[in-house]
Amino acid sequence: MIHQTRLFVPAITPFKADLSVDTARFVAHCKLLLEDGADGLAPFGTTSEATSMSVAERMSALDALVDAGIPATRLIPGTGCSALPDSIALTRHALAHGVRGTLTLPPFFYKPVSPDGLFASYARLIEAVGSDSLRLYLYHIPQMTGVGITLDLIGRLTTEFPGIVAGLKDSSGNWDNTAAVIAAFPEIETYSASESLLVRNVAAGGAGCISASANVNVAGIMALIRALGTPDEAARLEAVGVIRALFEQVPLIPAIKATVARRLSDPDYAITRPPLMRLDASHDAAILRACALCFGGNTP
Amino acid sequence: MIHQTRLFVPAITPFKADLSVDTARFVAHCKLLLEDGADGLAPFGTTSEATSMSVAERMSALDALVDAGIPATRLIPGTGCSALPDSIALTRHALAHGVRGTLTLPPFFYKPVSPDGLFASYARLIEAVGSDSLRLYLYHIPQMTGVGITLDLIGRLTTEFPGIVAGLKDSSGNWDNTAAVIAAFPEIETYSASESLLVRNVAAGGAGCISASANVNVAGIMALIRALGTPDEAARLEAVGVIRALFEQVPLIPAIKATVARRLSDPDYAITRPPLMRLDASHDAAILRACALCFGGNTP
Numbered sequence: 165m166i167h168q169t170r171l172f173v174p175a176i177t178p179f180k181a182d183l184s185v186d187t188a189r190f191v192a193h194c195k196l197l198l199e200d201g202a203d204g205l206a207p208f209g210t211t212s213e214a215t216s217m218s219v220a221e222r223m224s225a226l227d228a229l230v231d232a233g234i235p236a237t238r239l240i241p242g243t244g245c246s247a248l249p250d251s252i253a254l255t256r257h258a259l260a261h262g263v264r265g266t267l268t269l270p271p272f273f274y275k276p277v278s279p280d281g282l283f284a285s286y287a288r289l290i291e292a293v294g295s296d297s298l299r300l301y302l303y304h305i306p307q308m309t310g311v312g313i314t315l316d317l318i319g320r321l322t323t324e325f326p327g328i329v330a331g332l333k334d335s336s337g338n339w340d341n342t343a344a345v346i347a348a349f350p351e352i353e354t355y356s357a358s359e360s361l362l363v364r365n366v367a368a369g370g371a372g373c374i375s376a377s378a379n380v381n382v383a384g385i386m387a388l389i390r391a392l393g394t395p396d397e398a399a400r401l402e403a404v405g406v407i408r409a410l411f412e413q414v415p416l417i418p419a420i421k422a423t424v425a426r427r428l429s430d431p432d433y434a435i436t437r438p439p440l441m442r443l444d445a446s447h448d449a450a451i452l453r454a455c456a457l458c459f460g461g462n463t464p
Numbered sequence: 465m466i467h468q469t470r471l472f473v474p475a476i477t478p479f480k481a482d483l484s485v486d487t488a489r490f491v492a493h494c495k496l497l498l499e500d501g502a503d504g505l506a507p508f509g510t511t512s513e514a515t516s517m518s519v520a521e522r523m524s525a526l527d528a529l530v531d532a533g534i535p536a537t538r539l540i541p542g543t544g545c546s547a548l549p550d551s552i553a554l555t556r557h558a559l560a561h562g563v564r565g566t567l568t569l570p571p572f573f574y575k576p577v578s579p580d581g582l583f584a585s586y587a588r589l590i591e592a593v594g595s596d597s598l599r600l601y602l603y604h605i606p607q608m609t610g611v612g613i614t615l616d617l618i619g620r621l622t623t624e625f626p627g628i629v630a631g632l633k634d635s636s637g638n639w640d641n642t643a644a645v646i647a648a649f650p651e652i653e654t655y656s657a658s659e660s661l662l663v664r665n666v667a668a669g670g671a672g673c674i675s676a677s678a679n680v681n682v683a684g685i686m687a688l689i690r691a692l693g694t695p696d697e698a699a700r701l702e703a704v705g706v707i708r709a710l711f712e713q714v715p716l717i718p719a720i721k722a723t724v725a726r727r728l729s730d731p732d733y734a735i736t737r738p739p740l741m742r743l744d745a746s747h748d749a750a751i752l753r754a755c756a757l758c759f760g761g762n763t764p
Contacts, residue, residue: 183548183588215573218519218549246546246572248483248738249518271739272546272573273515273608278715281739288483288738308573310610311739415578438548438588439571439581439611 167353167371169362169389172240173197173378174209176421177217177225179435185221189433191232193379193424198234200382203372205234206267208242208254210305210335211376211417215272216437219250223257236262240301240374244269248285252292265299265330267374275310282311283320290325299330301353306336315348322349333357333374339364346370359385359404366392377404377411380423380458407457414450418443423454467653467671469662469689472540473497473678474509476721477517477525479735485521489733491532493679493724498534500682503672505534506567508542508554510605510635511676511717515572516737519550523557536562540601540674544569548585552592565599565630567674575610582611583620590625599630601653606636615648622649633657633674639664646670659685659704666692677704677711680723680758707757714750718743723754 175197178189194205207229208214208222217225222241230236243254243266251268258266271277271285290298302321304313313332321329331353334342339361346354346368353371356362362373362385378385381404388400411419418436422443425433436442443451475497478489494505507529508514508522517525522541530536543554543566555566571577571585590598602621604613613632621629631653634642639661646654646668653671656662662673662685678685681704688700711719718736722743725733736742743751 210573215546216548216571218547218553221549246515247518247521248516249521253518271516273510274739275608277739278741281741284738284741308575438584439574439577441578441581441584 166350166369169366169392170203170372171378171382171385171389172204172206172355172372172374173202173382174211174374174376175205175207176379176417176424176433177207177212177214178433179437180432181435183435183437185217185225186432187225187228189430190225191228193433194229194234195232197379197382198238201386202378202382204238204240204264205229206240206242206333206374209267209303209374210308211379211420212242213417213437213440214242215245216440219245219253222254226258226261230261237264239263240265240267242267242269242303244303246271246273248288251289255289255293255298259293259295259298265301267301267303267333269303269305270309270311270313272309272311277311279314279316282317286317286321287324290328296327298328300328301331301333302329304332304334304336304341312336315344318345318349318352322352331355331371342370343368358408359388360401360408362388363392363397363401376416376420377408379420380427380454381407384458407454410450410454410457414447415441415443419447419451419454422447422451423458426451426455427459466650466669469666469692470503470672471678471682471685471689472504472506472655472672472674473502473682474511474674474676475505475507476679476717476724476733477507477512477514478733479737480732481735483735483737485517485525486732487525487528489730490525491528493733494529494534495532497679497682498538501686502678502682504538504540504564505529506540506542506633506674509567509603509674510608511679511720512542513717513737513740514542515545516740519545519553522554526558526561530561537564539563540565540567542567542569542603544603546571546573548588551589555589555593555598559593559595559598565601567601567603567633569603569605570609570611570613572609572611577611579614579616582617586617586621587624590628596627598628600628601631601633602629604632604634604636604641612636615644618645618649618652622652631655631671642670643668658708659688660701660708662688663692663697663701676716676720677708679720680727680754681707684758707754710750710754710757714747715741715743719747719751719754722747722751723758726751726755727759
């Protein structure tokens, strides 16, 4: 096994009623996720509504995490924007904090994008950051970006910039793609976006998961990681799968935020920024069930 | 006819070799487009690579146009970003210059977006800008955004914020959609994204076009507008159609930039920012032909 199995949580970003970033709740929740036992955090991802935040808001929120004593080495912040200067600014800022790496979307407005154009986007970013310390995690989420991270792209980047590409998060939900990335590039850390794929991910040589539902189920997912290869594995996998399946029947990000809000008896955690909408009461039963499964002592 | 027929040019954004914004060439080209006879400019659109620019770069480039003496009342700058605070900042900035209006993309990362989420994005923008002077042109380009402007959305916005929604640009290429918008909302200015649809647009009650190829064919398109309803109309429509068809066979934005570069004998105009790639030499013949048609005195 090349890679230790790890869980990074794409932490939600709480907002205030006026839709400004709620830094205090953000820091509190991130600390809680680490206290829950997560290996680290991947803030400013899709679950974090990062593409709905300005560059200044993202920098300020990262500063707040570090200022609060969260070790930068446990952070893989998202830094990919549609505009290259923004991606460069965020990546430099994160690197200056000494983060473990950055999880970086491709530019996501133009589609289709040529292979050369996609390569040039990452190449210019790497060159502009200009640091051997950069550890880039490529973010494959074609259902949002319309632009996928191909095996060819990974190959070109690892050849041109040895040691810089540290990993990939595969949010496509397509296991065959994840398996192909791991098989072709076993030296990089390939993460699945769902804990339901964790057993397959690790068996194939992957590095673990970066999962939205980890915002509410660190304990369950870490229990699965500890159970890998033991007789308890199947039961733990089933348990996280029940919770994951519950969230796949509701608007995922609003439901995760609503579940955090319910856990902490703090409704403001449920606030989203447009275009995402706060979960309405029609989903209350699902959220109650999620809370019972995640925090009610009912997990097996 | 409610609306005067107008051509707004989504002006290209020139970049320097280091990929920074080339403000001098930007201003020079924008002035040239107005000298060519365009009614106005719609800078910072898709053709302008605006989503590849930072907020600060976009503000600075707009400042430069106004500082150069281009009347703000002839400008409909693009202000829509994936992050609402960025869209608010750009819209406020444009409005402070006294622009005719802003052409505003919906947030374009998350998909699908609920009708309520899409409405909330524009509603929050309008409320945050907080000015009766705001004239919002909705930008429908679902092939890039993954999020379309629906009739229902236009209806909700015009009901909730009377007088604010001034128009729509339909870049879908779907004439039936354009016709439906014009029929349902004849009071707003509906623009087509191709001059090939201009005759149909105006006949249906639309307001003209905002077309990428206008960067190289203001004269031809303005000649078509002058010929509307005259015996010369068909020949003028065919002439612009030949040029438009040429550009539809090559990567559109890089080809437009290459044609501008050839027109001005200034190769730097051809520089694009990733993820778009500068046109390679394999397209030289097409660009030469476009130049001959647009600037060689060969247009009928």
